[in-house]
Amino acid sequence: MLTVFTFPPFFTDYFTVFFAILIEAVPFITLGVLVSGFLTVFIRDEWLLKLIPKQAFFAHLTVAFLGFLFPVCECGNVPVARRLITKGLPVSQAVTFLLAAPVINPVVILATYTAFHFAPEVVYLRVGISLFIALTTGLIVSRFSDQEELLTTTVVEQCGVHDHFPESFKEKIATFLSTTRQEVFEMTSSLLVGAAIASATTNLPRNMIISIAHNPLLAALAMMTLALVLSICSTVDAFVALGYVGKFPTSAILAFLIFGPMIDFRVISMMRTTFKWKLVLTIFMVVAEMVLSISILLSFLGK
């Protein structure tokens, strides 16, 4: 043991917070990956697509709840959306799915409730507002005339190409084990960087950030920028957000919890594998404006 050294307190505090995030987050990441891995090997995409109604609003609404079948966060959902598009899901519905699924799924709701059990309204508002924004953005995109133009050329080429669905039980087990391995590893690795930055900012002296935190616009912008930079999975961002409770108003914490799962640097780079810049920027602008306005509105309502 390294007890022979005396570590300065800011150093041990930093690591205590860092490992607290890691220890709290890894079980939820794993739970999400396990459930979605299980469903991926047992449910065919074609069955899902048949469930979606024809009428535009109800189609978007149904798609928004598909997260219950894929309870992984934003990074895990882009490949799912991409696969569904190649099998015929309209682009606008894929957008709604991408924006809604990271929050509207059982694991994220459970994790958010775990973190904010002392303030359950955070959970309701997070889910409700995310649903509203995801639906609105998807419906806006559905009005674009050139749906196919929004996709990168590689995705268009892939349309009609089917990937392999594991048929035998042995194959299912093998696929399940390898996807869970890849996803837990990938998500934990990306969590490390976000948690490292987050532990540094949550240990900032309170009076350093108080002037920002008292202005509802600046507070929301600061928390949204933080979400953009941290790029943490939605399964665990609630635990990170806890570090700002009491320093930032609830309206700004909610801006973090709603904006982060929809847009961050990692999601943008992943969306770019499927969508053209035009669509990615449209999503970014529409979502950012809505989150910011709703956050300011909430702060006027006393949240």
Add this chain to the structure above:
Amino acid sequence: MTPAQQQSPAYSLSALIEAVNITLLGGFLLFLYFKKSLTLFVRPDYFLFTLVIGTILMVIGIANVAIFIYKFIQQRSLKQKFSFDKKTFFQSELLLALLILGIFMPHRSLSANAAITRGIDQNILTGTSSVKPLKLPDSSQAYGAFIAEKSKSFTIADWVSSLAVNPEPEDYRGKPVSIDGFIKPNSDGTFTVARFVISCCAVDATPIGLPVDKPIGMFKADDWVHVEGKISIKDQGGKRNIIVVPDSITNIQQPQDPYLY
């Protein structure tokens, strides 16, 4: 083609790296659980969850290592080269470095320094905290009797939640105090006996404490102490605050569970 080749051409070395990392990650969670170090990081409610997931991660990791070895033996005769991915390598180096640090660094609860930067918040109940509110009697007479009777068993969290219900310092004058906490030095040379309240994990730890009317003397920041004394009132910038006048201050071991919930 052999059946093995059809199943997985060029099995990637990254798969082995990932599998080993996941086994160790699960092992790390189990290590903290059995070393009883989890109390320093998260609420006791999550210990079981952490234990279960740690075990599952180890099973998934070991199963993947086994699959890799199985495929390796099958494909050895084919003289196939393993593909390898630099990104996975660096990610795994980072994770391993942190896990090693997490195992060998002394595990500490949050320090007095963190209490100072985070700011002692006496109004913790008016914020969004999880301190269980005390069941307090309504009438002020009954309240006085209640405090007189119970105050000796109050933790720091009980004191803070009682003050949130009834902030009038006079109602507490002369009441006996018996609390455990760590020393947080104050700028005027005295100190506060403090604890962290956590609602989920160390990320949201909020410091609370009662100021003690005595120079810090031979005690240092982060020493754990048991303080016996009585409540008095002190004028601080025109505001009357309660303060503990100590009869005795004794060094104690840091409790197994340093946080209040």
